[in-house]
Amino acid sequence: MSSFDYFTLSEEHRMLREAVRDLARDRIAPHAADVDEQARFPQEAHDALVANDLHAVHVPEEFGGAGADALASVIVIEEVARVCASSSLIPAVNKLGSLPLVLAGSEALKKRYLAPLAAGDAMFSYCLSEPGAGSDAAGMTTRAVRDGDHYVLNGVKRWITNAGVSEYYTVMAVTDPSRRSGGISAFVVEKSDPGVTFGAPEKKLGIKGSPTREVYLDNVRIPADRMIGDEGTGFATAMRTLDHTRITIAAQALGIAQGALDHATAYLRERKQFGKPLADFQGLQFMVADMAMKISAARALTYQAAAASERGDADLTYQGAAAKCFASDVAMEVTTDAVQLLGGYGYSREYPLERMMRDAKITQIYEGTNQIQRVVMSRSLLRAADTGKRN
Numbered sequence: 001m002s003s004f005d006y007f008t009l010s011e012e013h014r015m016l017r018e019a020v021r022d023l024a025r026d027r028i029a030p031h032a033a034d035v036d037e038q039a040r041f042p043q044e045a046h047d048a049l050v051a052n053d054l055h056a057v058h059v060p061e062e063f064g065g066a067g068a069d070a071l072a073s074v075i076v077i078e079e080v081a082r083v084c085a086s087s088s089l090i091p092a093v094n095k096l097g098s099l100p101l102v103l104a105g106s107e108a109l110k111k112r113y114l115a116p117l118a119a120g121d122a123m124f125s126y127c128l129s130e131p132g133a134g135s136d137a138a139g140m141t142t143r144a145v146r147d148g149d150h151y152v153l154n155g156v157k158r159w160i161t162n163a164g165v166s167e168y169y170t171v172m173a174v175t176d177p178s179r180r181s182g183g184i185s186a187f188v189v190e191k192s193d194p195g196v197t198f199g200a201p202e203k204k205l206g207i208k209g210s211p212t213r214e215v216y217l218d219n220v221r222i223p224a225d226r227m228i229g230d231e232g233t234g235f236a237t238a239m240r241t242l243d244h245t246r247i248t249i250a251a252q253a254l255g256i257a258q259g260a261l262d263h264a265t266a267y268l269r270e271r272k273q274f275g276k277p278l279a280d281f282q283g284l285q286f287m288v289a290d291m292a293m294k295i296s297a298a299r300a301l302t303y304q305a306a307a308a309s310e311r312g313d314a315d316l317t318y319q320g321a322a323a324k325c326f327a328s329d330v331a332m333e334v335t336t337d338a339v340q341l342l343g344g345y346g347y348s349r350e351y352p353l354e355r356m357m358r359d360a361k362i363t364q365i366y367e368g369t370n371q372i373q374r375v376v377m378s379r380s381l382l383r384a385a386d387t388g389k390r391n
Contacts, residue, residue: 009071016072020079023048024087032084035209036355039201041165042209045080045087050120056094060102063110064118070244070309074251074302081255082262085359086209088255090123092248093161093210096367097124099244100170100186104229104237113168113188122167127157127189127215128238134159135372137172138181138235142217144173151175151187151227153195153220159366163213164198167191171217172234179232186234188226195220206358243320244309246367250302250323253331253363257295260331260338260356264288267342267351284341291334298327318380325373328363335360 009017027048035042049055058073059065066072073095081088098117101110116122133140142155153173160169169189176183189196199214229237265288268279278284305323308316335357339346346353364370 013071013075016068017075017079019052020054020076021082023052023054024080024083028080028087029083032087032209033349033352033355035084035086037349039203039208041162041211042084042087042090045084046090049080049087049090053120055091055120055123056098056117057091058095058102059098059114059118060110063114065114066118070247070306071303074247074306077248077251078255078258078302081252082259084209085252085256085356086207088252089161089207089210092245092252093126093166094124095248096161096241096245097126097166097168097170099241100126100228100237101188103240104186104233106225109188109226109228117168123162123165124168124170125160125162125166125215126241127160127169127171129157129159131156131158131214135369137238138184140172140174140184142171142173143177144175144185144187146175146224147221149224150221151224153187153189153217153222155217157215157217159202159212160215161210161212161366163215164191164201164211169196169215170228171215172238173217175231175234181235182232184235184238185231186228186237187222188228189217189220189222193220193222204362206355206360206362242367243316246320246324246373247302247305247309249363249367250298250305250320250327253324253327253360254295254298254302256356256360256363257291257298257327257331257334260335260353260360261288261291261295263351263353263356264291264338264341267345278341287337287341291337294330295334298323298330301326315380315384318377318384321368321373321376321380324363324367325370325377328360328370331360331363332357 028045031044054076057066057068061067077088077092128137130140144151144153171187171189172184174183175185195218197216202212271278302323305319308319339353339357342353345351
């Protein structure tokens, strides 16, 4: 992030930003290139985040967490993503996977699973997508059949972030096929449950340090009290969760973009051509100005959405989708321009820009493609307009 901060943050938020920035620079950034090159889980980042209680700051205090607000979660993810996008998925996906419990879980379920998450003893993942149900999540086929005091789950979940590393999984499964989205329920599945296995890690363009695998559920028998909320409410809980957590993807995109701009501007000041620094060339100055302007706009939209998340605003669906969509588009544009500013060096692994450009792409795709975000936004706006007419 540049030295110019146009947001009036509380002293607590400013201190958090500085603490995470220092931690990311000293403990996470030195391993980022190797994590990407080896496509390995960023264990150093995980350990550093856990040691500083930054791996799941959203967990309420009554369950051993920091009870941090939505803006604090954004700041943590933004600052980590600024140096390593893969590492930023540790706090981001811990929130995604566990937020259904926070929103709809029983007190007993929260205590059982949020406490070890807060302590750093376990990670959470989120299982919504399937091989045949991506954007059309309601078309899932994973089944959960009641059997006495248990449910038996069968199916395949795909594109599951941190699968195989996480101990706990929030799984959406069909309990009543006749009701489509109204027949989907949410459950907590443990990695150690018999019948839970994982596919091979996906070979991805970016975020290579965050394992993405299929999760196989083969007659997985779990107690009925592991259902999150009432039967048939799982899809609604899933969508409520995404309203909040799309903002964390906006934060990740924002961090990636800011990191790219930081590296590009440093390079322009140091690199000389035609007898003067590249920073003296007006054409390149214009590129930098446009990049910074768009990042500032993305930050404003992201922080505004975080505030809406914390307040539970009626237009949160729109706010979250808009922040995710805009910030991720900015991240892709800024990282591409940053590579261009470095010329041949930008295309080389000697500098982190090519990694950042590859990492940025996924932010336009996961937690709903940006095409889907535009559908979400338009529907939200049109519903609001229709409600206004009726009122």
